Amino acid sequence: MEKLFQDALALSAAVRGGEVSVTEVVEACLSRIEKSEPALHGFITVDAEGALSQAKEMQKKISSGEMRGPLAGVPIAVKDNISTWGLRTTCASRMLADYVPVYDATAVAKLRDAGMIVIGKTNLDEFAMGSTTETSFFGVMKNPWDLSRVPGGSSGGSCASVAAGEVPLALGTDTGGSIRQPSAFCGVVGLKPTYGTVSRSGLIAYASSMDHIGTIAGSVRECAALLDVIAGKDEKDSTAAERCKQSKQGNAYTDHTDNTTFLSSTSQTDLQGMKIGVPQQYLSTDVNPQVKDAVLAAAGALTYAGAEVEMFDLPMTDEAIAAYYVIACAEASANLARFDGVKYGHRAASYQDLHEMVRRSRSEGFGAEVKQRILLGTYVLRAGFYEDYYLKAQLAKEQIAKAFAEAFERYDVILTPTAPTTAPKLGESLADPLAMYLGDVDTVAVNLAGLPAISVPCGLDSQGLPIGLQIIGNHFREDQILRVASAYEAIRGEFMSPCDTAEERPS
Amino acid sequence: MKIYETVIGLEVHVELATKSKIFCRCSTAFGAKPNTQICPVCAGLPGALPVLNRQVVEDALAVGLAMHCEISEVSRFDRKNYFYPDNPQNYQISQLYAPLCRNGFVEIETTAGRKRIGIHEIHMEDDAGKHLHDPASGLTLVDYNRSGVPLIEIVTEPDFANADEVVAFLEQLRLMVRYLGVSDGKMQEGSMRADVNLSVREAGCEVLGTRTEMKNMNSFAAIRRAVTAEAARQIAILEQGDVVVQESRRWDEDTGTSYSMRSKEDAQDYRYFPEPDLPPIVVSEEWKARVRAALPEFREEKRARYLKEYEIPAYDIEILTGSKKLADLFEEASALCGQPKKVSNWLMGETMHLLSERGLDADDLTFSANHLADLIGLIDRGEIGQTVAKQIFLRIFKEDVDPVAVVRAEGLATVRDADKLNEVVETILHSNPKSVQDYLKGKTKAIGYLVGQAMREMKGQADPNVIREMLKERLEEERE
Structure with missing residues (x-):
């Protein structure tokens, strides 16, 4: 059974071929989860009952031939800030500890339509605000490669559960690097598509203009196949519809049409004629030398596949973090205002009047990091300061997007480390939040510009911790980053999995 | 006592009569059981996103064009942040930085003559829900049926000098939205709500005085009284050598006085910023032209044309054009029977009488013009007399019956035997x-x-x- 988990596409083929039943697959998943969860804590909710009943239903549809997609019958974990109908969705917050959505996020509805089984909801930083998954109300989780280290965040649960072999696939969300950075720390592949590729309907918002739903898997192919399932316009999200339309009108490229799948982009591993840029700002002295070496080695490897690689200067890199935190916190301060104890979520047990009810409910319901970002966002938006902070940040955002646009006139994709370091020890990051914010340096600019990017494992450091390679593409050029990523994967060969050694490792 | 002049500007909210809400497909129908017309979007559930109803833009555009506004080619929504339970997201989606319409004007007429009132801007926004205080349990409950009902806010320049002008403007605005069919404009039911910004200054003074904002007037009469009372209150303060406090005041129609709601110091900071969930609204020249072409003939033009086309008294014209419904009935029935004077008599006489008996207004009329025209034809041909005609008209008024069919079926024709x-x-x-x-x-x-x-x-x-x-x-x- 466990071998099948190596590849979700092969697993689905086996299910569709009648070699194994959906129920058997789900049971295998559940038993794996049962075994590793006590040490890992990647899940907030495991829906064993729901998954088994979905499995039965899906088996019927697969057997009758009604359901024949490339991922039909595959179990998947969903980050717990993506709404699942009837299954509690907590955002890892006390505020939503008992909140049960009455509708499915569009991405989740698409998973179900594709015959996939939602097995549970994964751990994250509270409201996706963090880079370590340590701010979860439901408890700290661990990195399966080294249980004394963080899995990264905020999609730490999704990435770690894939790395640990609990599930073959997972959905994550990425506002400033929250899919790519934990993917790097956990040694899995994480893809954040172009803003607008996947509907945000049902994703509980942190920073609306930069929130993305994306895919996490053991390989580039699986990530691409999963993106095929969840991508598409949505009448419930006007930013999804609008961006896709723009791309069709404004896209100078002709080889990415509606008929080609993301999966098909991964079969082309020849990079002849492809130009790859490596911005030197991303390999500065702040970057761990082992990370730098691994990324440069990967860049070198790509030349073997025919790509032309060169270093270049990408301006505005330093401004990205400040701009990101101003915009993200400003939007968060409004997005999280709806959690007031009136309609759903945590309500304080005692209060004198309405104002005290709202104040106490929010004080009790939100953790420190969330409060900090709400305060920051409220601060930058207050009267008389809007121009100094929010507008300046918007200006920086535009300039960052422009710098990328200029780079993409010369290069097809851009190569950087996913994070300047490998996974830190538990507790290290929260002790120095500013350093933690600075750790997002490699990823946030991509969100500000709304570009697609993927993180692929590119080696281990001397402590045996995975290093991530980030490949950034132009708007709606997921095909390009998938092509480069799978070419790299082919050169690199199979990447080690932590579960291969998990049994021997002392915890 | 010195001579003072009053300076007034208005902020008028008009509830649009679209079938569905501004950011979701829920019904806007009035009077349903609490929380039966809600969805994840208008109830503010986590993860739900607003999607703009195109008809709202279309209606707002029509009002903007009718008020001679410049239409922004690109306009945007902004979030206005404040905590209040009737507002499920705790922010309102409104337009601050780039409203849809700007710099328009409206001509009003009072006994003092004609005057042009500037329109500063018109923007779109969503309405909030309603609080219901349950005396039995002592609880306050929230009904979100109204949450997300579309509103436009019309902000005028401070161009009014007295209550007459304010009321003339509001009456004209009400008529305009009814002519456009975008709202019923009923103040009593809250589909038109006006806040009055008022200050006084010594006559001839260039600088504006400190203004107050008056809320909660539910009729033209209340607005008239509130304007007069507030001007008098501010003048009295200045006469005593005191200063007017900038504040929001709530009008109490029962006592005919107002009281302070909150001062400038307590004024909320709404922390506006662009709504990231909605793309900019782009109004093409073509779209604008289409809405402009569809604008109806307004009262002014109608009055002038009636005077030329129909031989009816000026007084009749005044009444007939006072309602689009009435004007449409008049024109249609006149065209059908070729007897405008007789059509007008039926509308001015019997119709008005029946309406006032029932406490209705002309916009509530439901009968068809051809039935009135047929009735007049029956009388002209001597087939029925006045008495029978009146009886039949009552049934036309109530049930829109076909008079020819009724006369035939019930043998009501005049006996000549x-x-x-x-x-x-x-x-x-x-x-x-x-x-x-x-x-x-x-x-x-x-x-x-x-x-x-x-x-x-x-x-x-x-x-x-x-x-x-x-x-x-x-x-x-x-x-x-």
């Missing part, structure tokens, strides 16, 4: 000897009573002139 009429005349003379004697003694007016009796006997289905002649003839015979 001489034998039948003779028979009735004989019966009447026989059963009213007193009146007959009176007539014969020279009280010729007594014949009126006899005609009435005969018409009654005929259930109105006779020509009273014919009856009169027949009676006269018989009575003269009697005399001889």
Whole structure:
């Protein structure tokens, strides 16, 4: 059974071929989860009952031939800030500890339509605000490669559960690097598509203009196949519809049409004629030398596949973090205002009047990091300061997007480390939040510009911790980053999995 | 006492009459059971996103164009942040930085003459839900049915000098939105709500005085009283050598006074910023042209045309053009029967009478113009008399019946058969000897009573002139 988990596409083929039943697959998943969860804590909710009943239903549809997609019958974990109908969705917050959505996020509805089984909801930083998954109300989780280290965040649960072999696939969300950075720390592949590729309907918002739903898997192919399932316009999200339309009108490229799948982009591993840029700002002295070496080695490897690689200067890199935190916190301060104890979520047990009810409910319901970002966002938006902070940040955002646009006139994709370091020890990051914010340096600019990017494992450091390679593409050029990523994967060969050694490792 | 002048600007909210809400597909119908017209979007559930209803933009555009505004080619929504439970997201989606319409004007007319009122801007936004205070449990409950109902806010320049002008503007605005069909404009039901910004200054002074904002007026009469009272209150303060405090005040119609709601110091900081969930609204020249072409003929133009086209009194024109519904009925029925004066008489007389009896206004009329035209045709051809016509009109008014069909089916046509009429005349003379004697003694007016009796006997289905002649003839015979 466990071998099948190596590849979700092969697993689905086996299910569709009648070699194994959906129920058997789900049971295998559940038993794996049962075994590793006590040490890992990647899940907030495991829906064993729901998954088994979905499995039965899906088996019927697969057997009758009604359901024949490339991922039909595959179990998947969903980050717990993506709404699942009837299954509690907590955002890892006390505020939503008992909140049960009455509708499915569009991405989740698409998973179900594709015959996939939602097995549970994964751990994250509270409201996706963090880079370590340590701010979860439901408890700290661990990195399966080294249980004394963080899995990264905020999609730490999704990435770690894939790395640990609990599930073959997972959905994550990425506002400033929250899919790519934990993917790097956990040694899995994480893809954040172009803003607008996947509907945000049902994703509980942190920073609306930069929130993305994306895919996490053991390989580039699986990530691409999963993106095929969840991508598409949505009448419930006007930013999804609008961006896709723009791309069709404004896209100078002709080889990415509606008929080609993301999966098909991964079969082309020849990079002849492809130009790859490596911005030197991303390999500065702040970057761990082992990370730098691994990324440069990967860049070198790509030349073997025919790509032309060169270093270049990408301006505005330093401004990205400040701009990101101003915009993200400003939007968060409004997005999280709806959690007031009136309609759903945590309500304080005692209060004198309405104002005290709202104040106490929010004080009790939100953790420190969330409060900090709400305060920051409220601060930058207050009267008389809007121009100094929010507008300046918007200006920086535009300039960052422009710098990328200029780079993409010369290069097809851009190569950087996913994070300047490998996974830190538990507790290290929260002790120095500013350093933690600075750790997002490699990823946030991509969100500000709304570009697609993927993180692929590119080696281990001397402590045996995975290093991530980030490949950034132009708007709606997921095909390009998938092509480069799978070419790299082919050169690199199979990447080690932590579960291969998990049994021997002392915890 | 010095001479003061009053400076007034208005912020008017108009609830649009779209079928569905501004950011979701829920119904906007009024009066449903609490929280039966809500969805994840308008109830503010986590993860739900707003999607703009195109009709709202279309309606707002129509108002903007009717008010001679510049239309922004690109306009945006912004979030206005404040905590209040009737607002499920705790922010309102409104337009601050780039509203849809700007720099327009409206011409108003008062007894003092015509005046142009500047329109600063018109923007779109969503309405909030409603709090219900349950006296039994002591709880406050929230009904989100109204949450997400579309509003436009019309902000005028401070161009008004008195209550007459304010009311003239609001009456004209109400008429305009009704002509456009974008709102019923009813103040009593809250579909039009006006906040009054008012300050006073010494006549001739260039600088504006400190203003207050007055809320909670539910009728034109209340607005008139509030404007007058607030101007007087501010003048009294200045006369005492004090200063006016910038604040929001709530009008109490029962006492005819206002009280302070909150001062400038407590004013909320709404922390506006661009709404990231909605792309900018782009209004193409083509779209604008299409909305402009579809604008109706407004009252001004109608008045001028009626004066030329129809031979009816100016007073009738005033009333008929006071409602789009009435004007449409008039034009259509006149075209059908070619008798504008008679159509106007029915609308001005019987129709108005029935409306006021029922406490309705002209926009509530439901009958079809062709039925009124047919009724007039029946009378013209002598097929029915006034009495029968009035009876049938009542049914047209109530149920929009087809008068021709009714006359045929119920045999209501005027009787011309001489034998039948003779028979009735004989019966009447026989059963009213007193009146007959009176007539014969020279009280010729007594014949009126006899005609009435005969018409009654005929259930109105006779020509009273014919009856009169027949009676006269018989009575003269009697005399001889």
